[in-house]
Amino acid sequence: MLDRRRLLTLGGITAGSVAGGMLLLPPAPTPAATPGIAGDEAQHGHRQTAGKRRTRPGTQFTKRMPVPRELTPTTRNGTDCYRIPIQQAEHAFVPGQPSVVRTYAGQFVGPTIRAKTGRPVKITFTNNLAGPTNVHLHGGHVPQSSDGYPTDIIAPGTSRDYHYPNSQQGATLWYHDHAHHVEAENVYLGLHGFYIIDDGAERALKLPTGEYDVPIMLRDALLDENGTLVYTVHPPERTTILANGVVTPHFPVARRKYRFRFLNGATERVFRLKLGGADMIQIGSDGGLLPAPVPRSEIELGSAERVDVVIDFSRYPVGTQLVLQDVTGPVLRFDVTRNADDPSRVPDTLRPLPPMPPATVERVVAMRFDLSGPAPIGLVNDKTFDPNRVDFRIKRGTSEIWEIRNDDFEFGIPHTFHTHLEQFRVLDRGGRPPTLNDAGRKDTVFVAPGEPVRIQINFTEHLGKYLYHCHYMEHSAHGMMGQMDIVE
Ligand code: C2O
Ligand code: CU
16 A cells, blocks of 8 residues: 555656546645544544635735626526526636636626526536536436436537426525536536525525525635636645635625525535634525524535525624634625614424435445555445446335445545435434534535444435435546436
């Protein structure tokens, strides 16, 4: 096996030897990025945090955080239709220094789609990039043909319709690139956007809506001295934090309740969020509302996880500034600037979780890297992704228990686990009850070495081949994916 020094140099060798930059590296573990080994981190749940933040003097909290534009559909036969070009565009992370990024409709955080339960959406995506792309609706219950299978790409210069039935309850979903081997780079360079499903029952709860319901994509970035977004496969180099595409912005708020939908859109990172000393009230996770609101003093969010929270600013006088902090530094500042009426509520009861029937099948999903060769290989149950191989054959209508393992003990490499098609529930973590971060309907969970996470999934609808994989996208790009076939 490799020792640490060789593993560190492996990065350089591989980077120079792979043509076209198509195959990407795993993160070379550095002391800062191997919390499984560092004692202090280990005590705090083995979660990875990136390297030290470089502060850019004078840039903190100067820009206002934008809210990604919502697209207006054209409607035909009860289907909401949208057109989204996928194109290069310029985005200035540093004022006056535009950087070329890859975008949905020219926006670094793509336009938000607001869908309604039971009302289908059709999106026509056109690939105006030079390379392949495709689109996956993360958390969506969608037919196989619209799931953005890694080899099912939109070739440059062509368009494709994706059909989303929205046959699921309200939830904060997102859409992103999933083209095989290039998904990490494409997403890092900007191919990510929100897709929010609203439903009537949720509306009846009178949670904050409209301008008081704000999606916030958090992610990291490496900006060079020209303010250019640079793709690096070494996450500790991604020392800049973006909230909706802006470096540590401020966001003016009224003295009332807001709903914030946080998404970790970083390709490999964990955010550990705190709001001054104040609690945030968690109301939802990946797949929609929790049964009841939960006060949270700290929230951990792994790559691709979402959390919906309510923050009540009526407790603070106008002029108050509240900083949302990650363990590596500030993320965003809320500035209380005005009074406002607040007809919204956070009811004591939100939405019960769906019943879990007895599981009939148990499986193990073990993720790890094979680092013995010249290029790292991502493995699930000892096999790298092969679109022609079915790993799990699953009967529709059944419920299964999966034990998700991270077998990368040696270098303490963290992983997150994601399944397409269905949300699941976390049964236990490391033999103990799930943490608050595991609550509710999930489609992505953090998995630390030596801390197996057992989940239960109901396969309710749709047939065909779907993925499950590590959602550290540099890892899935290296093949850390498996395939299930849902059959009648
Ligand atoms: Cu968010 Cu298979 O992806
Ligand atoms: Cu991984």
